[in-house]
Amino acid sequence: MDFPQLQEQIRANDYVIPTAGQAPGYVQANLVILPADWAHDFLRFCQINPKPCPLLAVSEPGQPLLSDLGVETAVDVRTDAPAYYIYRDGQLAREQLDIRDLWQDDFVAFAIGCSFSFEEALVMAGLPVRHLNQGCNVPMFISNIPTREAGPFGGPHVVTMRPFSPRNAIHAIEISSRYPKVHGAPIHIGDPKHIGIKDLQKPDFGDAVNINDSEIPVFWACGVTPQMAMLAAKPPICITHKPGCMLVTEITNQTLSLS
Amino acid sequence: MDFPQLQEQIRANDYVIPTAGQAPGYVQANLVILPADWAHDFLRFCQINPKPCPLLAVSEPGQPLLSDLGVETAVDVRTDAPAYYIYRDGQLAREQLDIRDLWQDDFVAFAIGCSFSFEEALVMAGLPVRHLNQGCNVPMFISNIPTREAGPFGGPHVVTMRPFSPRNAIHAIEISSRYPKVHGAPIHIGDPKHIGIKDLQKPDFGDAVNINDSEIPVFWACGVTPQMAMLAAKPPICITHKPGCMLVTEITNQTLSLS
Numbered sequence: 001m002d003f004p005q006l007q008e009q010i011r012a013n014d015y016v017i018p019t020a021g022q023a024p025g026y027v028q029a030n031l032v033i034l035p036a037d038w039a040h041d042f043l044r045f046c047q048i049n050p051k052p053c054p055l056l057a058v059s060e061p062g063q064p065l066l067s068d069l070g071v072e073t074a075v076d077v078r079t080d081a082p083a084y085y086i087y088r089d090g091q092l093a094r095e096q097l098d099i100r101d102l103w104q105d106d107f108v109a110f111a112i113g114c115s116f117s118f119e120e121a122l123v124m125a126g127l128p129v130r131h132l133n134q135g136c137n138v139p140m141f142i143s144n145i146p147t148r149e150a151g152p153f154g155g156p157h158v159v160t161m162r163p164f165s166p167r168n169a170i171h172a173i174e175i176s177s178r179y180p181k182v183h184g185a186p187i188h189i190g191d192p193k194h195i196g197i198k199d200l201q202k203p204d205f206g207d208a209v210n211i212n213d214s215e216i217p218v219f220w221a222c223g224v225t226p227q228m229a230m231l232a233a234k235p236p237i238c239i240t241h242k243p244g245c246m247l248v249t250e251i252t253n254q255t256l257s258l259s
Numbered sequence: 260m261d262f263p264q265l266q267e268q269i270r271a272n273d274y275v276i277p278t279a280g281q282a283p284g285y286v287q288a289n290l291v292i293l294p295a296d297w298a299h300d301f302l303r304f305c306q307i308n309p310k311p312c313p314l315l316a317v318s319e320p321g322q323p324l325l326s327d328l329g330v331e332t333a334v335d336v337r338t339d340a341p342a343y344y345i346y347r348d349g350q351l352a353r354e355q356l357d358i359r360d361l362w363q364d365d366f367v368a369f370a371i372g373c374s375f376s377f378e379e380a381l382v383m384a385g386l387p388v389r390h391l392n393q394g395c396n397v398p399m400f401i402s403n404i405p406t407r408e409a410g411p412f413g414g415p416h417v418v419t420m421r422p423f424s425p426r427n428a429i430h431a432i433e434i435s436s437r438y439p440k441v442h443g444a445p446i447h448i449g450d451p452k453h454i455g456i457k458d459l460q461k462p463d464f465g466d467a468v469n470i471n472d473s474e475i476p477v478f479w480a481c482g483v484t485p486q487m488a489m490l491a492a493k494p495p496i497c498i499t500h501k502p503g504c505m506l507v508t509e510i511t512n513q514t515l516s517l518s
Binding site for chain 1: 425426428429430432433436444445446447448449450453473475
């Protein structure tokens, strides 16, 4: 589905499934919404942990529109993801298709870059991305690499893993390094034990993928990291996109590239 | 020694030793000089093998000055390397401090990028470069990766190896990828057997360096590749810089960076 159609259906609550592969070329983002008195620490957390939490946009308190992510119209964080999770005190409380009824005048919205953008660049460069070719979710692992703490926010880096031949791994590093706003270059390559991962066939989230003997696992910081940090901090209320059902924006992946 | 002093001493034949670490910030280059009837194939060889043979400049036939590599004065390939090797029919015939007496009006000079430039960028970024810290030459290996052939020129890629922690390896790939004119990103990481290297402690050229258990060997294409191709092609005459005694240019490493 192309961008205008997808945005229209999401806004009408007619599109309620994962957004992977939809609106090719357009940036999709992780969404975190917090009350203003929690937002300052979360903003600091993102800024000192840019690999897992690359900030694409932050709203003013009470402002649900993100003009930086729109071209013709601003992105409305209340309606522009297919579905939302509402957490209370760090526990999932319910799921909604939009959050117009829940909006508070002290809410601050954070749009955080998502690996879909650099994956598109990898595919365009002809690199085989295993989980895409296997038609499943990217495998994600809770590593032993700590984030830098800010107030109540901290915890480990969650990482995604994509296996590549050595030559393709180098190429994938080159390409993703040009996209610092969507996790940028990997944070680890090679031996998973080095970062506290015991078994690549048992991801903490997502699906296991095949890895050939001659391939090297390549690990990128993942946008689930700030979600885990938020859950552990237990804010009285927090709203995020439903996993996989990303905030769809009107800017293109191309605009995020350094080159 | 800074650049003007080094250039002056080299031109006066007062500086006749390796140039590593001298004139920091300035580009040093591999030099290959061939008669015009061999130069066309060699030029094609460089252009289809840009990783081992990144061309910085090529002279017109009979022209010993490379204006592209000079700012105030052009580089004179007859005098601007500390020492030269003269090969006849692929055999080292003699060594000279300059080649003014040997210059022919059909000679074509090729200045080929050298890893000194990206090594400087790695050091500036705070990455530890093992052979520099151990005070020896970089280890070089004849790999089983073939070059693409052009006329009589072909043969295997020679590679340099630098060991890094996984995180520093990623950073080294990011940095060197911004310097395509001086070998660019690596061509292999990880298992040396994958590219036909049996023992990292027995380099074909240069010196062995320590590798820690948690480190990954990273392999870059090397400027010795075109020299080996030239030797195997056995041109009636070929002149190169003496190994380690590079052609010193007046352009800065900074100007070679993509960013």
